Amino acid sequence: VEHGIEDKVDSIIVPTEEVIEVKNGEKKITERTLYPGYVFAHVDLDTSLWLKIQRLPKVSRFIGEGKTATPLSDADIKVILDKMENRSAPKPKIDFETGEMVRIIDGPFSNFTGMVEEFDLDHGKLKLNVSIFGRNTPVEILYTQVEKII
Known part of the structure; x- marks a missing residue:
């Protein structure tokens, strides 16, 4: 001062x-x-x-x-x-956008990629569309379990 x-x-x-x-x-x-x-x-x-x-x-x-x-x-x-x-x-830290592709880095879907569909800010979750066995499947996952695909 x-x-x-x-x-x-x-x-x-x-x-x-x-x-x-x-x-x-x-x-x-x-x-x-x-x-x-x-x-x-x-x-x-x-x-x-x-x-x-x-x-x-x-x-x-x-x-x-x-x-x-x-x-x-x-x-x-x-x-x-x-x-x-x-x-x-x-x-x-929320650093994702709807429609963005992300890689799952933790949990049972580790190494899968998905498209961000929705955010649940209160619970720290994302809803992704993940291709599993050729079918798009909605998956709810924590923000900390995904990373951006660069």
């Missing part, structure tokens, strides 16, 4: 969450930002501090209209903090 403004900045938050990525068949837990490009700060904002923040590299604007920042409501802040605090199991 720049000299002379420490007493005006209460906290700075970059909300993140843990996600599971599958690369080359290996599961890896990584952290990603919940709101890319946004930094949330609880500050005592006056004209002097506003100008100093505006001059920081890569700061393009504040949330709000014109030359004033609009404070987030207490309800919005609670939602953001709850998302950060209620970290249960890491969520799978």
Whole structure:
């Protein structure tokens, strides 16, 4: 924090969450930002501090209209903090599109390929259309059990 403004900045938050990525068949837990490009700060904002923040590299604007920042409501802040605090199991990183071909890397259908038909975001599953013995068969599988075909 720049000299002379420490007493005006209460906290700075970059909300993140843990996600599971599958690369080359290996599961890896990584952290990603919940709101890319946004930094949330609880500050005592006056004209002097506003100008100093505006001059920081890569700061393009504040949330709000014109030359004033609009404070987030207490309800919005609670939602953001709850998302950060209620970290249960890491969520799978969803990097697939409907119609995309994927390879199953784990489970009874390992090494089969299938086309993504649907997403079940709440349960971390994909519904695939897999060709088994020459017939298209719907298969429900976890995101972590498939990888993109490159």
